Amino acid sequence: MDEEYDVIVLGTGLKECILSGLLSVDGLKVLHMDRNDYYGGESTSLSLVQLWKRFRSNDKPPELLGSSREYNVDMIPKFMMANGTLVRVLIRTGVTKYLNFKAVDGSFVYNNGKIYKVPATDVEALKSTLMGLFEKRRARKFFIYVQDYEDDDPKSHEGLDLNKVTTRDVISKYGLEDNTVDFIGHALALHRDDSYLDEPAIYTVKRMKLYAESLARFQGGSPYIYPLYGLGELPQGFARLSAVYGGTYMLNKPECKVEFDTDGKAYGVTSEGETAKCKKVVCDPSYLPDKVKKVGRVARAICIMSHPIPNTNDSHSVQIILPQKQLGRRSDMYVFCCSYAHNVAPKGKYIAFVSTEAETDHPETELKPGIDLLGPVDETFFDIYDRYEPANHDEQDNCFISTSYDATTHFESTVQDVISMYKKITGKELDLSVDLSAASAAGEDA
Amino acid sequence: MATIGNNSINAKLVLLGDMGTGKSSLVLRFVKGQFLEFQESTIGAAFFSQTLAVSDATVKLEIWDTAGQERYHSLAPMYYRGAAAAIIVYDISRMESFERAKKWVQELQKQGNPSMVTSLVGNKCDLEDKREVLTEASEARTYAEDNGLFFMETSAKTAINVNDIFYEIARRLPRAQPAQQPAGMVIADRPAEISRASTCCS
Ligand SMILES: Nc1nc2c(ncn2[C@@H]2O[C@H](COP(=O)(O)OP(=O)(O)OP(=O)(O)O)[C@@H](O)[C@H]2O)c(=O)[nH]1
Numbered sequence: 153m154d155e156e157y158d159v160i161v162l163g164t165g166l167k168e169c170i171l172s173g174l175l176s177v178d179g180l181k182v183l184h185m186d187r188n189d190y191y192g193g194e195s196t197s198l199s200l201v202q203l204w205k206r207f208r209s210n211d212k213p214p215e216l217l218g219s220s221r222e223y224n225v226d227m228i229p230k231f232m233m234a235n236g237t238l239v240r241v242l243i244r245t246g247v248t249k250y251l252n253f254k255a256v257d258g259s260f261v262y263n264n265g266k267i268y269k270v271p272a273t274d275v276e277a278l279k280s281t282l283m284g285l286f287e288k289r290r291a292r293k294f295f296i297y298v299q300d301y302e303d304d305d306p307k308s309h310e311g312l313d314l315n316k317v318t319t320r321d322v323i324s325k326y327g328l329e330d331n332t333v334d335f336i337g338h339a340l341a342l343h344r345d346d347s348y349l350d351e352p353a354i355y356t357v358k359r360m361k362l363y364a365e366s367l368a369r370f371q372g373g374s375p376y377i378y379p380l381y382g383l384g385e386l387p388q389g390f391a392r393l394s395a396v397y398g399g400t401y402m403l404n405k406p407e408c409k410v411e412f413d414t415d416g417k418a419y420g421v422t423s424e425g426e427t428a429k430c431k432k433v434v435c436d437p438s439y440l441p442d443k444v445k446k447v448g449r450v451a452r453a454i455c456i457m458s459h460p461i462p463n464t465n466d467s468h469s470v471q472i473i474l475p476q477k478q479l480g481r482r483s484d485m486y487v488f489c490c491s492y493a494h495n496v497a498p499k500g501k502y503i504a505f506v507s508t509e510a511e512t513d514h515p516e517t518e519l520k521p522g523i524d525l526l527g528p529v530d531e532t533f534f535d536i537y538d539r540y541e542p543a544n545h546d547e548q549d550n551c552f553i554s555t556s557y558d559a560t561t562h563f564e565s566t567v568q569d570v571i572s573m574y575k576k577i578t579g580k581e582l583d584l585s586v587d588l589s590a591a592s593a594a595g596e597d598a
Numbered sequence: 599m600a601t602i603g604n605n606s607i608n609a610k611l612v613l614l615g616d617m618g619t620g621k622s623s624l625v626l627r628f629v630k631g632q633f634l635e636f637q638e639s640t641i642g643a644a645f646f647s648q649t650l651a652v653s654d655a656t657v658k659l660e661i662w663d664t665a666g667q668e669r670y671h672s673l674a675p676m677y678y679r680g681a682a683a684a685i686i687v688y689d690i691s692r693m694e695s696f697e698r699a700k701k702w703v704q705e706l707q708k709q710g711n712p713s714m715v716t717s718l719v720g721n722k723c724d725l726e727d728k729r730e731v732l733t734e735a736s737e738a739r740t741y742a743e744d745n746g747l748f749f750m751e752t753s754a755k756t757a758i759n760v761n762d763i764f765y766e767i768a769r770r771l772p773r774a775q776p777a778q779q780p781a782g783m784v785i786a787d788r789p790a791e792i793s794r795a796s797t798c799c800s
């Protein structure tokens with residue numbers, strides 16, 4: 153421990169592990185510590201016994217649920233967009249070779265009390281029962297515009313400068329109904345609130361294109377993929393990358409106290425009486441509680457079930473987005489479901505999550521619209537956790553703190569945080585140029 | 599898991615053992631036929647693949663080296679997930695490394711893949727004059743037999759028995775696996791792959 157490091161990373165959550173890996177690959181000397189004796193921090197995946205210890209204060213899950221070890225229950229469940237930024241990071245770093253993925257079966261949206269497959273192309277728009285006959289045709293025209301839109305082909309812009317025109321204006325040009333706008337904005341473009349309507353339309357168009365291209369990528373029923381054995385594999389994969397490039401790993405290190413000099417600059421980390429020196433500290437909010445501010449709370453329910461979610465064509469894995477307006481809320485609600493098909497539960501078992509930005513202290517009532525979609529459940533756990541954001545100035549204290557994971561069930565916001573932290577830490581842009589069309593999903597049998 | 603398709607088997611093999619016992623040296627000797635007197639903890643390569651032909655099959659071993667994560671007992675569980683074979687290495691000139699090897703055996707038994715082919719390897723057998731761990735007489739061999747491991751002494755330096763362990767593992771891998779769930783897909787960056795296809799990365 154008595155060496156000097158370029159960076160000490162505290163906490164082995166996904167964001168910290170990606171950063172640790174990227175920094176080691178850059179040739180920086182990295183020490184990575186965690187107070188827990190397992191990888192993943194808040195974004196770990198738990199066995200059934202661990203789940204019971206955490207939420208039921210005992211270690212005796214009912215035998216009916218099957219073998220504890222066959223469960224990998226994500227604490228921060230999220231799907232990855234097949235062509236999204238996280239996949240670029242995985243390919244760029246080669247971490248893909250440690251992981252196996254499977255496409256996610258379904259992507260649905262909640263509308264007037266029912267759920268519908270999210271239509272993502274002009275063809276799907278015409279088939280969808282989500283819209284009436286005339287609305288379908290309008291939506292189809294809009295989808296064709298988005299599909300054909302290319303930055304560098306002014307002809308495809310149809311006279312609109314999407315960097316200036318707001319999403320609202322573009323949508324009104326196509327005369328779309330509120331319900332349609334709702335699913336496009338929240339289930340396709342994955343916006344978390346309605347502020348996108350007044351922002352340049354380019355952001356929404358780009359996200360819609362990402363969705364459609366990801367959907368086309370693996371011929372699955374959704375644009376999403378998810379690793380076998382759960383998301384807990386991701387931090388471990390990036391930690392291995394970091395270690396392969398010389399990063400030092402220490403788990404089960406109590407305390408991990410960040411040391412500051414008289415100017416308030418971090419210069420090291422102390423654990424078990426030993427101080428390791430460093431130039432920069434990277435950590436999750438729990439390691440520097442005095443340097444973060446609470447910005448919200450996530451309410452969630454974790455449910456174990458013995459059947460797929462009804463009305464999802466028996467999807468063994470599925471995301472359902474419940475747009476805020478549909479529920480009269482200020483933030484969207486997300487349903488995520490995974491099963492033995494992704495090796496996160498024993499044969500025949502499903503794990504569903506319902507999550508949202510908490511607006512009350514009663515997750516049971518608040519999450520009801522999502523839970524009502526699940527049908528009977530074997531077991532439910534309710535939980536609320538606080539979300540933090542850094543409140544420090546890294547140029548003054550050398551501390552780079554990640555933002556807590558939000559309620560979304562996809563990775564788009566998570567990766568953006570990592571990319572901006574990488575830039576702050578290294579002063580350079582993360583190079584994510586990979587040829588996605590060359591990258592392929594090689595099928596492998598067990 | 600070992601997987602089969604027309605007499606070809608894919609299997610993940612993991613190396614375990616105390617630091618400095620010669621894990622990376624054994625892989626380097628096997629994959630590249632080299633030995634470095636001052637082998638530095640290999641940076642940037644801890645993943646190799648090597649295809650070997652045994653009498654009834656072609657076996658592609660995907661070999662995982664620990665990347666130093668075991669040093670402070672921080673090896674990630676994903677490391678052994680799905681492994682069809684493990685080589686637990688100790689240094690015959692350090693009793694302590696043999697004690698540590700026994701701990702790894704227990705750890706693997708706990709992870710519980712009963713069909714895993716596990717071998718115990720006493721490396722650096724060229725250092726006979728510094729030997730601390732006896733081959734016979736109730737030590738290594740007996741321990742291995744009691745725990746259902748197959749046992750060999752090797753030297754990455756002189757190459758004694760190095761190929762033999764890997765071939766023996768290839769021979770012992772179960773041929774008929776019960777049908778597994780499909781393992782999903784591996785996302786690969788094709789062009790990059792071709793350029794490094796010789797030793798690294800499936
Ligand atoms: N004499 C002798 N030296 C060996 C042999 N195998 C490895 N060494 C030496 O032992 C040292 C450690 O070997 P490594 O291959 O780096 O050991 P390791 O188990 O990979 O070590 P870590 O990666 O640090 O856990 C190096 O200096 C090697 O040259 C052997 O068979 N005989």
Ligand SMILES: [Mg+2]
Pocket residue numbers: 621622623639640663665666
């Ligand atoms: Mg080594």
